[in-house]
Every structure is written in structure tokens, then in C-alpha cells.
Amino acid sequence: MTTTRASYTDAETRMTRARAQRLGVNRSRDPVEVVRDLVGVQAQDMPSARLALRPRTIGVTAADVRKCHDEDRTLVRIWAMRGTLHMVAAEDVGWLVGLLGPVFAAADQRRRDQLGLDDDLLDKAMPAVRGILGRHGPLTRADLVERLDAHRVRLDLKTQGPAHLVGYAAMTGLVCRGPDVEKGEPTYVLVEDWIGKQRTLEGDGALAELTRRYVASRGPVTPDDFKRWTGLPARQARHGFALVAEQLTEVETVSGTAFVLKGTTRRRPRREPAVELVGMFDEYLLGYANRDLVLDPRFAKRIQTGGFVKPAVLLDGRVVGTWSQKRTAGKVTITVEPFEDLTEVGPRLAGVVRDVGRFLETNSELRMGEPQ
Incomplete structure (x- = not known):
């Protein structure tokens, strides 16, 4: 028996995606729940990251979100999707970095080499970073660089070297952002000290988890959408969809075939525009x-x-x-x-x-x- 695919108009695709993202509907009183559902919120600008939760929550303030990050440590900033800084739920840090970190650390190697951050220097720097932050963290980037000098790891703050060193430490699961200090300047901490032992998912398990949650929070979507959002290679993005195929439903949009999580209800525009x-x-x-x-x-x-x-x-x-x-x-x-x-x-x-x-x-x- 042939099953007829649901057909979505452009307006219905937009509304279904908005609901999946909790935009104005299905709001939560828990900012951590919203970030967990979205997998992550881009956070290279922290005030904007906090503001992203306003239309997706009820009764939450920017101060509440800051408290989750700076005090409760239930929200954490790491380098994740696309190798870009994101705010994620603390429980997701380990497996996200384990899946995505190696991809972007490898992609950044050429730039690190240009900056003098070769493997020999990194082999010396990473234990030093662990020791310094373990004893003195949280530290700003400038403070960390100053202390690294005593370990014969010399970096020029006027170059991009310190940023790429910290990025490498983050993508290998060693550090994450700590609380911001004066004028929003970031600090860095050891992941193990800041949020403790992490949930682990290996290989296909992590990829399947990321794919399923991406589709649930943004569908209707395609593997190409997933590739663009994660920054993963196309082959790996397609493999992610294959891993969770039994949990997905194909739908027809004006642009072609896309996928939603099984049980997703198509949303139509309201009588009064949202x-x-x-x-x-x-x-x-x-x-x-x-x-x-x-x-x-x-x-x-x-x-x-x-x-x-x-x-x-x-x-x-x-x-x-x-x-x-x-x-x-x-x-x-x-x-x-x-x-x-x-x-x-x-x-x-x-x-x-x-x-x-x-x-x-x-x-x-x-x-x-x-x-x-």
C-alpha cells in the first residue's frame, strides 16, 4: 500500500519550523529545557544568546539566563556546531565536543601551523593549560597567556595565536568558557572542574542523537540543512539521517522532499498574524x-x-x-x-x-x- 506524503505550503513549513523552535508557542519556563531542545544557541555575542530565549520562554529574564551560566552551571559555552561558540546544556557538552571537536580541530590545523602552533607546542601547552586553570581558573585569555609564559609557551596577544590555542583546547574537550568579567570579557575554565563528569556517546550514537534532535527542533529539514547547520561533511550528514530514518517522516514542501520527526503536527498560520x-x-x-x-x-x-x-x-x-x-x-x-x-x-x-x-x-x- 502506498502512503501519501503530507504536502506543506511555504506558510505551513514556516509555521511548523517556528513551533519546533518554540518561537512564540510551546514556550517553557525553563531556559535550560529550551536550550537542550534546540541543541545549542549561537553565543559569540552573549547578550544575543540570552535574548534568543525570550520568545521561547515564559517569565524568564536575561538575569535568569546569566545565572544558569555563571552560577548554576547548567548552561555552558563551548565551540560546537560549525566550530562556532554555542551555549548548550551542560549535560550535552561531552558528547557534542566528542563528535564535533575533532572535525573542526583538524580543519583549523593549517591556520594553527601558520601561527606557530605546531604539534610540539600543543603537546607542551595542553598540560600547562590544564595545570594553570586547575589551580587558578577562571582566567581571562590574557591572564592565561601570561601564566603560560612560565611554562615556555610564549604567545603574542596581538596575534590570533592565543585564540586558536584556546579554541584547540576547547575542541579537544579540555576547556570551556567560564563566567564573563568586566565589560563582558570571557574567562576560561576546565570542563571537568566547571561541570564535572560528562555523558559520553560514541561514534554513530552521538551522530544519531544530534540528527534526531536537530530534526525535532527545526523540521521540516533536509540533510543539506543539517550539513550547513553542523558544519559536518555531506557524507556524514547524510549518514546521520540514515541512522534515524525509522524515526522520521518524509513530507513534501514547495522546495522538495524534507523530513520531520514522526508525530510532528503540521502547523497552519493563525487568523491573526504572529x-x-x-x-x-x-x-x-x-x-x-x-x-x-x-x-x-x-x-x-x-x-x-x-x-x-x-x-x-x-x-x-x-x-x-x-x-x-x-x-x-x-x-x-x-x-x-x-x-x-x-x-x-x-x-x-x-x-x-x-x-x-x-x-x-x-x-x-x-x-x-x-x-x-
Whole structure:
């Protein structure tokens, strides 16, 4: 008997993905639960990483998220997907680094060699890093480099050498980010000291876990989406889908065949359009091979400038503008630069702006620019 695949319109694909990411629906009171479900949140800019949890949680503030990271140690920043800094649940650190770390450590070898970080230096540096952070951590990068000098590991802070050394230590499972200090400067700690013994998953077990959770949190998706999001080679990405094939359902989208986790309910747009503000580097824009489904190509350069993916205004899952914030004493001003007329959803947008203020624990004000 032939089974007919569910057919998703573009609007239904957007809404199903938004629900999978807990954007405005299915919110949680637990920020750790949300990060665990998403696998990770890009965190090269920590205020934006915290802000990513606002539209996905209820009653949570930026201070709550900071506490999870700096005090409770239930959220941890490591180099994971795409070799980029991510905030992940502490329980996921070990197996994620074990799966992804070797891929990106190998990819970075040429650059390390150019910086003088050859295997001999690394063999000397890693035990030194372990000893220094074990006795004195958390330490800033500058403090760590200063102490390494006594171990005959000499690095120039004016070069990228220290960053790549720390990156290698992180990708081999030795270190992770600790609490930020003054002006958001990061510190580094030993993983084993900061969060203790880690859950281990080997080989295909780790790849299957990552694939299943990726599909669950972002579907409908394709192996190519998974490849782009993880940074894994195409062959390994396809193998991940093969490992969990029995847990997936094929669906037809306008762009072709994609996959959702079995039991996923197709979501249709609401009668009243859903309005949301997502921050810089949000997973809704980073989680797929391209953004054509959610972003008119005419506006692509207004969303991404160089390596920065700007904060976006979403209307039923479509990007319809950018936004920025300016903090002053006792207030945050949210300025929206729309791509189209948003007059009809103005009251709902104002409500979202008030929620940004609640999350940041300050008053908030909306300023609306003219469509361009």
C-alpha cells in the first residue's frame, strides 16, 4: 500500500519550523529545557544568546539566563556546531565536543601551523593549560597567556595565536568558557572542574542523537540543512539521517522532499498574524541551508552584513524588517526598520517590545521607521 506524503505550503513549513523552535508557542519556563531542545544557541555575542530565549520562554529574564551560566552551571559555552561558540546544556557538552571537536580541530590545523602552533607546542601547552586553570581558573585569555609564559609557551596577544590555542583546547574537550568579567570579557575554565563528569556517546550514537534532535527542533529539514547547520561533511550528514530514518517522516514542501520527526503536527498560520522579534544570530535564521523560505532575497543584505546576522522582525515566520536596541538609564528603545507596511500589526508589535523590556528588566519604547 502506498502512503501519501503530507504536502506543506511555504506558510505551513514556516509555521511548523517556528513551533519546533518554540518561537512564540510551546514556550517553557525553563531556559535550560529550551536550550537542550534546540541543541545549542549561537553565543559569540552573549547578550544575543540570552535574548534568543525570550520568545521561547515564559517569565524568564536575561538575569535568569546569566545565572544558569555563571552560577548554576547548567548552561555552558563551548565551540560546537560549525566550530562556532554555542551555549548548550551542560549535560550535552561531552558528547557534542566528542563528535564535533575533532572535525573542526583538524580543519583549523593549517591556520594553527601558520601561527606557530605546531604539534610540539600543543603537546607542551595542553598540560600547562590544564595545570594553570586547575589551580587558578577562571582566567581571562590574557591572564592565561601570561601564566603560560612560565611554562615556555610564549604567545603574542596581538596575534590570533592565543585564540586558536584556546579554541584547540576547547575542541579537544579540555576547556570551556567560564563566567564573563568586566565589560563582558570571557574567562576560561576546565570542563571537568566547571561541570564535572560528562555523558559520553560514541561514534554513530552521538551522530544519531544530534540528527534526531536537530530534526525535532527545526523540521521540516533536509540533510543539506543539517550539513550547513553542523558544519559536518555531506557524507556524514547524510549518514546521520540514515541512522534515524525509522524515526522520521518524509513530507513534501514547495522546495522538495524534507523530513520531520514522526508525530510532528503540521502547523497552519493563525487568523491573526504572529509577530515576533528575534535577536542577532537567531537559530531561526541560522538553522537551515538558505533563508529564501523566510527572507525575500531583495532584503538579504539588510539582514546579513559580513559575518553578522542582524536582529529580525518576523511576521508569520517571514522576515519583514530589522530592529535594534539602544539602552539608556531606565529604558531600552527598540527601533524597527520595516521592509513593508506593518501598521496593521502595530499593537501586537508594541506588545512584543514591552516583553523585551520585561526580559531586560527595564522600561521599553517602540520607534517605527518607514518601509524601505
